Amino acid sequence: MPSAEHESITRLFQEDPDFAAELLTDVLHLPLPERGEATVGPNDIDEHQSLRRADAVVVYKTPDGEKAALTVIVEVQRARDRDKPYTWPAYIANARNRLECPTYLLVVAPNKEAANWCAKPIDLGHPGFTLRPLVLGPDVIPSITDPRRAAESPELSVLSAIVHATDPQGVNVLEALLHAMRALPGKHALRYAELVRAALPAEVWNALEKKMKTETREILSDFTRARLAEAREEGREEGREEGRTEGKAEAILTLLSMRGLEVPAHVREAVDSCGDQRRLNAWLLAAATVDRAEDLLD
Template identity: 30%
Template sequence: MVTSQHEALHRIFQEDTSLLARTLERLELPFPEPLQVSVLNPELTEIAPIERRVDTLLKLETKLGDHLLVIESQSRRDDRKTGSWAYYLSYLHEKYKCPVTLLVICQDAVTARWARLPKKIGLAEWPSLVLYTIALGPDNVPAIIEKAEASSDVVLTVFSALIHGRSPKAGDILEVLATALDTIDTDTAGFFAEFTEVGLGNTAARKLWRGLMSTKTYRYQSEYAQQLRAEEAARNVLVVLKARDIPVDDSARERIMTCNDTDLLREWIRRAITAQSADELFD
C-alpha cells in the first residue's frame, strides 16, 4: 500500500524541481547540470492491461541533451524491484529516446546500501542487463543542523529531515527546520510544516515535530498549531471516556475527532470525567 510517507519522499522533488541539482551537487556526483526540469506524467501503463507507474518522473533539459530521471521511494529491500525498475528504464528509454537514470530515496542506510548494489538480470556470470541506481539515504544525505544553512535552503532541510526521520539526528534537524520556516512566507512555510509531518510517517520524529508545532510560536503555524491542539484535546476526551469504560459509538467518535473548537473540547473533557454516557458530552 502506498503511504503518505512514501509519497512525500519523492514528491518533494516535484515541489522544488531544483532540489535535485542541489542534492546531487552535495554528493559530488558526475551528473549533467539541468538547465530546466519539468514534471512528467508518471503513468507507464501499456495497451495491455498491466498498470505500471513510477513514483516521480522528471524531464531534465541539459547542455548534453534531454535526460529523464525516475525517482522511487523505497522503505525496505525488495528484490522484485529488479524487474520493475529495469522495465521502467527500458520503457522510458525507448519511448523518449534519451538517457534515463533511476534515483532511489531511502530512510534507512541498510535499504540505501541495498539499492546501490548492481541489479542483474540473466546468468550470474553473464548477465544480460545490469542496473545501477543513485540511492539517497541517511548515510550520504547531509543532516542539516545549523540554523544558517537551514535558512539558506529550507526545502533541502525538509528533505534532510525526512531522510533522517529515523536517526538520532532527527530532533536537531527538526529544531532548525522549525526556525528556518519562519524566514519564508507563511503560506509556503505552513505547507512545508504539514508536508514534513506527513513525510515523517509513524516515527518518533513525527511526535517531536508535532510537539514543536503545538508548543512553540512561529509566524506560519497559528492555524496548523490550532489544528494540532484540537486533535490532542479530542484524543484526551476519548482517553477519559475509555478510562471510565464508557462506550463511544462511531457517530460520537467522529463528532469528537472532527471538532476544531478547543474551548468546546476542553468542556467535553470536563464533562467526560462525570458523564454516564458519551451523549452527555453534547447536551
C-alpha cells in the same frame, strides 16, 4: 497503500522538480548534462500502463526548451520488494526510449536496511549490462543542523528531518528546519512543515516536540495559527458553503496533526464529510485542547 513517509518524500519532488538534480549533483556529486526547465512528467512510464508506476518522473528540457535533456526517475523505497529488480530496469529503458535522453534512477531509502538492499547491483544477464541504482540512504542524506544551510535547500532540509528524526541529533535537525522555514513564503513554509509532521509517527513527533527549545515551540505554534488562518481565508474566498466547510475541515485536521495527535481514518472521514457549520466550529475549538483525536466525536 503508500505510507505517510513515502507520500511526504514523493511530494518534495512535486513541490520542486529541480530537487532531483540538486540531489544528484550536490549530494551524489554526479555531473549532469546542461539543462533548462524541470517538470514532473507522467509517471506511467511502463509500456503497459496497468503495471506499477514510478513515484515521480522529472523531465529536464534542454536550455532552448526544444527537447528533453535528461530524465530522473524517483523511487521511494522503505523495504525490500522482489519486483523492483525487474521493474526498475524497465522504467529506465522505457523512459529513455520515449524521451530519447539520458535517464537516471534515483532511489530514496529512508532506512539503512532498505538502502543497503536497494544499492545491490541488478544483473540483467547481458554481459556488462548491470544496473547500479543511485541510492540516497541515511548514511548519504546529510543531517542538517544549521538553520542557514537549511534555508539554502529547504527540500533537502525536509528530507533530512524525515530521515534523521530518530537520530541523537534529530531535534537539532528539526529545529534548524523550522527556523529556516520562517524565511520562506507563508504557504510554502506551511506545506513543508506539514510534510515533516505527516511523515513522522506521532510518538516520534511528540518526543521531539518535548525536547524543543521554547523559541522553536513558538515557531511551531505560529505555523499552526497561520495554517488555521489560511484555511479560514480559503473558505471565505471560495464564497460558498462548500468552500467554508472544506476550509474548516482542513483546519481541524491540520491542528490535530500539528499538535502531534494521531488522526484515525474514521475521525478524518467524519470531519471531511461533515457539512454542519456549527459542528465544525465546535470541533475546531475542541481540536486545540483534546487529548486524543477520537475525543472530537464524543
